[in-house]
Amino acid sequence: MPPHRCKHPRGAMPTLLELQQAMRHGLTSGDDAAACAYVISDGLSASQRLDVYRNGFLSRLTSALRLSYPAVHRLVGAEFFEGAARLYIADHPPRSAYLDEYGGDFAEFLAHFSPAASLAYLPDVARLEWAVSCAAHAPEAEPLDPARLMELDEAQRARVRFVPHPSVALLQAGSPADLIRRSVLEQDDAALAAIDPGAGPVWLLVERRASGTQVERLNQAEWRFTVALCAGLALHEVLDATYGTEAGAVLARHLAAGRFTAIRLDDHHDIEGELST
């Protein structure tokens, strides 16, 4: 029957907050006794009615994870992925409705998920996929014009710090996660079979270019140099440290690829704007 201004028949009337907390508990834990007390059965049990929403909650968030982790999904298969995702979702519901940001610690979850223990490289592939997903959705930013560096005198150049493009991420993986991810996404079984999962570690740079997201392999020295630059160390600090690499050439490559958006001369002052005028 429609709720035509009827008095509710039994039980204390919950506040809106109490009701929503009970629904949350029911959806995430599966224990919906508290929420059921507030729901009219009417030919279908309260629990069955709440199931419709529980299924919506789980399937929508599982889809969000599948979109961010397509290679993990293929590696473990749909059924295993769904099972892992359901456990993860129950313990880690999203903090916001911006689902492109959901699932950042799924790799950490997989690292401690014993049924996946035989796939030691799985957390590495997940971490790489998360970096790629973040790069795909990172905010737009104009790359730094390398000519700006030429406008600085030598002393200023030594003190300069670089602001990385929001899409740039650097990660180190114990296994060749880049090769595994690529062969899985390309469904190239022969390539996947040829990969030695122990052939690590690898040092990776992830970014979004005009053509889309890219994963580039660096050597260890280039990677450590780039990490230091992206962490905002002053150029002279980075150059003074012995990374054993052709620092100038690597810096030039990053500048040409648009991996920085601004330069600063100290910790607080972004001079990219004033130099451009």
Add this chain to the structure above:
Amino acid sequence: MMGKRAVPHAPVAPKARGPIPAEAGIGLRFRHHQEVLESRPAVAWFEVHTENYFGGGAAPACLEAVRREYPVSLHGVGLSLGSADGVDRVHLERVRGVIERVDPGLVSEHLSWSAVGGAYLGDLLPLPMTEEALEVVCRHVDQAQSGLDRRILVENPSTYLQFRHSTIPEWEFLAALARRTGCGILCDVNNIYVSAANHGWDALTYLDALPAAAIGEIHLAGHTVRELEGGRTLRIDDHGSRVAPQVWALYAEALARFGPVPTLIEWDTDVPALEVLQQEAAHAAASLQASAGRYADAA
């Protein structure tokens, strides 16, 4: 407080500024982005889910390109107007960012809630129809409209349960919300059909109770019928098929009451070829045209 209005991301110079026309539009999904940009199909307008364009990259760039050719409406699924513990300010600011980027003709949200205690529950969850809930939703619609500097439309949801302590019929709740906040109503005809069937409501009573002047948009979509024990059925709004014949009939009833209103074909599960969506839009366009004639005759 909301921050100062930011400079738009990229200059938008749409050919098709202004409101969404009282014609049939299509929900634009990623699958059709490229095709729409390449073939420029004859579609009156497009609607997108706001949350899919919060970030940077290819999707928002594509939407901006579409916007230069078509009117675009933004349909949110995550503002959670019915949350007891408040509207997420960061989310509202992000919606505002997309509005500044896209210059939409309409902005809409749902009569539902999705978040509590800092957890987003990924679905449009039903509200108890109580005075307390009405006050909460009114407060949040006020916040959204002042934060976004514009009127929003609020859509009736499909529901699969009712709460024991509800005291207000949903149609009266929605009408009161529009009256108190000045918001518009996005009348989802499929949702009315689904909820009415699930709860034994009279769909025409629902339509009759809505203030015609507040109806800013209509949604049409497909739903599935789940057979239950004892010969009962539960209708589920899954946006995964063509609009049901009974929903087309109810749509005609809605147009007879509201006059021609911008009407959207939504399809989110197993999204078909664009051509199928255009066929559904053509069906809606024919109803709109018939209604325009009748409406003019009556006036």
